[in-house]
Amino acid sequence: MKIPPPIKSMVAMFALLWVYLQTSVLKAQAVIAIETQNNALVLEVEKDKDLGIIYFGKKLARVDEYQLVPKVFKQPEDYTGLLNSAYTPSGSRNLMEPALSVTHADGNNSLDLRYVDHKQSNVADGVSLLSITLKDPVYDFEVMLFYKSYFKQDVVEQWSVIKHREKGEVILQKYASANLHLKAGSYWLNQYHGDWAKEMQPEEAKLTHGIKTLDSKLGTRANLFQPSVFMISLDKPATEDEGSVLYGALQYSGNFKIDLEVDLQDNLRIIGGINNYASSYSLKPGEEFITPAFLYTFSDKGKGDASRKLQSWARNYKLLDGNGNRLTLLNNWEATYFDFNENKLAELLKDTKKLGVDMFLLDDGWFANKYPRNDDRAGLGDWQENKQKLPNGIASLVKEAEANGVKFGIWIEPEMVNPKSELYEKHPDWVVKQAKRDEYYFRNQLVLDLANPKVQNFVYGVVDDLFTKNPDLAYIKWDCNAVIYNAHSAYLKNQSHFYIEYMRGLNNVLKKIRAKYPKVPMMLCSGGGGRVDYGALQYFTEYWPSDNTDPLERIFIQWEYSYFYPAIASSNHVTDWGKQPIKFRTDVAMMGKLGFDIVVSKLPENDLKFCQEAIKTYNDFKDVIWHGDQYRLSNPRENSVASILYVDEEKTSGVMFNYLVNNRYGESTKNPIKLKGLDPARKYKLREVNLYPGTSSWIDSNRVYSGEFLMKVGFNPEVTSGRTSVVVHIEEVK
Known part of the structure; x- marks a missing residue:
């Protein structure tokens, strides 16, 4: 043959x-x-x-x-x-x-x-x-x-x-x-x-x-x-x-x-x-x-x-769905904290649509009846909708969100329990504690014993029940706010196995959830970045870097996280922390997965208009931030200006974020910032985006630069005390 x-x-x-x-x-x-x-x-x-x-x-x-x-x-x-x-x-x-x-x-x-x-x-x-x-x-x-x-x-x-x-x-x-x-x-x-x-x-x-x-x-x-x-x-x-x-x-x-x-x-x-x-x-x-x-x-x-x-x-x-999409969102936490009802949430759902994000996220406080979850001292572990706050349950909110053209997500903390809860009263043997020691609390709560298969089933059931009753639920924010004191398992005979079996139990739960719900986005939250590692991120689409959302602080925090984790995994929210204007706060939050945690109805007209336009702009180039290569250009710990660049794989498009991090007199970008990751032989135009209503850019968007010039000589975004945040979109000129 x-x-x-x-x-x-x-x-x-x-x-x-x-x-x-x-x-x-x-x-x-x-x-x-x-x-x-x-x-x-x-x-x-x-x-x-x-x-x-x-x-x-x-x-x-x-x-x-x-x-x-x-x-x-x-x-x-x-x-x-x-x-x-x-x-x-x-x-x-x-x-x-x-x-x-x-x-x-x-x-x-x-x-x-x-x-x-x-x-x-x-x-x-x-x-x-x-x-x-x-x-x-x-x-x-x-x-x-x-x-x-x-x-x-x-x-x-x-x-x-x-x-x-x-x-x-x-x-x-x-x-x-x-x-x-x-x-x-x-x-x-x-x-x-x-x-x-x-x-x-x-x-x-x-x-x-x-x-x-x-x-x-x-x-x-x-x-x-x-x-x-x-x-x-x-x-x-x-x-x-x-x-x-x-x-x-x-x-x-x-x-x-x-x-x-x-x-x-x-x-x-x-x-x-x-x-x-x-x-x-x-x-x-x-x-x-x-x-x-x-x-x-x-x-x-x-x-x-x-x-x-x-x-x-x-x-x-x-990372779970690392090359996929992410949902922008509006969270109610800083708008209401524990004080809300169906009417308040209905108004926030309308604000979600008005703002232009994809989803509304209901945070802590929606559950427990015998010991209502009106603060962080009670109710944790009792995962029934609070009848006084939500007489029609979560299902009505999911439908209301759908009617407003947005998705609905919810907060849970299924690994934890308040001593003041029905769960604690019914199952004290499910709680990590030592019988001969005083209970010692971290944020008024204790940890459930995930070494116990019954507790594993309970924690899985919290998630499964939510999705079973609400198939259109689009997102889970999974929190974990306590550390383990008085480590002891009533289930285990050998207590030296406890720390290992606890983690095995948690992984069993997460594997089981992902087997049934492989695509649902979930945020890994832990009172800030207390549980950020790739052992967990294989089950989660994103993580919460810090409860500190002051944008100046976040520049430093997000900078360090970025050495180890991609931007698509970083959940960054615009909040009322810090004294910076809404533009500065929004620009910083854009360096990852964008979200908002503000009272939309109280925003001044131009602030609202800015946010709406910024979200549209973000949607145009978010793929470059999420899936492109990141280059740190100017370190905030060494310079008065922080600068970070994201460039797509084809080197045709990029987004450059620049922030003033030193408010001393006369601080600015005195020297050009050298870009990285571009093609030296190609030509590029640079256009300032995310301009606040009524302002104009100092940057000439018609000027054409070679990639070589931008990387060897650099570009000055003209950051000053009057322009503390400058976002520049880079596009190849064909």
Whole structure:
């Protein structure tokens, strides 16, 4: 039979692939390279079957040269042979911080992990999965390391699966997701801290010998004081466009722990995973313990390049509907707080249509009857419509919204309970508390025990009942306002499992909700950015960065979040916080998913007119903000003007936001701001948008610039004390 030419070429290609795979198998005992478009993480199997990391950084053209890397470093002796371990065991030869620490069924605390085999497969276009099996040569104990690599985005997700077949339970004392090993002259940690209304405050410092730990023990809202995202710059602090930098994050909403250890060889060991605080885990024979994924990306082109890689990865692979649409909205919270009824809400629904947004969101206060939800001290947990406020129920509001040509969304906080509630009275055993301790409240409430399957069913039922009774319900704002005090589960026999089982319960609920309602938009809210991570965002379309909606503060908060999360995920609302004019507030909120939380009926005529026109403008270019590449042009912590640019993938359109962040006399954009991400050979026009009624632009919208000029010389948006916020739309001239 004669084989057609296209088929011949395919046969040849597969033959070459087979030869390559066979060669790889032969070399497998020596080197395992995880390569993405630009980077490589290279593992080596030593003669004694120890698995070590010999390279992390920019990809080399010749794979065989990775083995030369250890030979060019003349460092102090490694007495243990485990300093560069890919997954460091404890209690045997290791003298440093372990990734895994166990007590075997016979009481032995030592662990040794040796390479057995590995497998690699393609799970999607540009996505590969490597699994490596490690076993203890003495005990029937096994760890599988998984590396999921995303070629185009240079992102790797890493996690471990731990299991054994010993004669009895094994106690896991520590169980990290990932263990990295980096070589550089010095290491600079950029970490974050915060509190309510003060989220994502950055701090950068040089790492010294010993261990620096980033962690949380809050149980819920784990990011409240310290989020699980960080940056490590190599040799010197990276800037926006220069320097080598690693971004790391744990995809987990519960207690986390990131250990950063500069060792005796001056190398950096990074060990990240679930916090083992009060959480030793009894693992039964045959049972698998699966850790959450730890993600990382690396760039030698600075923080901006690393963040664009991570944002692209999030939109394409992790964030729910990351490449889809979002709803603009009007929220009633700051208009009414708990004080509303059907008539007030009917007027707000009309305002929603008048304003021009897609949806009305009913916030806290719509439920509970025996203990009405008229403030935050009662009613939480009793999810029946309040008959006094809403005699005709939620269904009538959904219909009223439809009659006004808008959608309807609703607020819930199903994981929590007020002591003053029917739920607490009927099911005190469902509440996280210790019988021998006084109850201690966070925002007048306690946490429900999601380790209990009955509580999981209850929380799922809160959401399911709303959709069952109101099929046209369009949106859920899911809040979480309490941390865990007096951690104890009446359901669990082993209390050291509590923090882990709580998070497993929450994930069970979210998986079940998404199985039945895969497309409904949901906001991840937590009294601000207290629960923002990719473990949760795979179930949510967006998150609430902070309860602090003062636009000046939000510029700083949103700036820092943007290093790790894409703009489409950031819910930004126009409110009455701050003293800035409505234009400034609206412009800041546009850098993400736009919403309003104002009393529309009290807006001055020109303010209302501005908002209406701004929403139309936003709808014209929101896709560029949501799905384009983000470039930080002028850092508000370093300059009097903050400037951020979004450019579409084709480099034909962009939106540039500029804000005055320093009110001292004479501050302005004295110098041009250099743009990024454009095509130097193309021509562009720049037009100011979002002008307040009665004002005119200082910018000549007819002037044509080359992309080269805009990026090498720059453009002056002419921000002054009289023009504190300037939004510029950039369009290619054909």
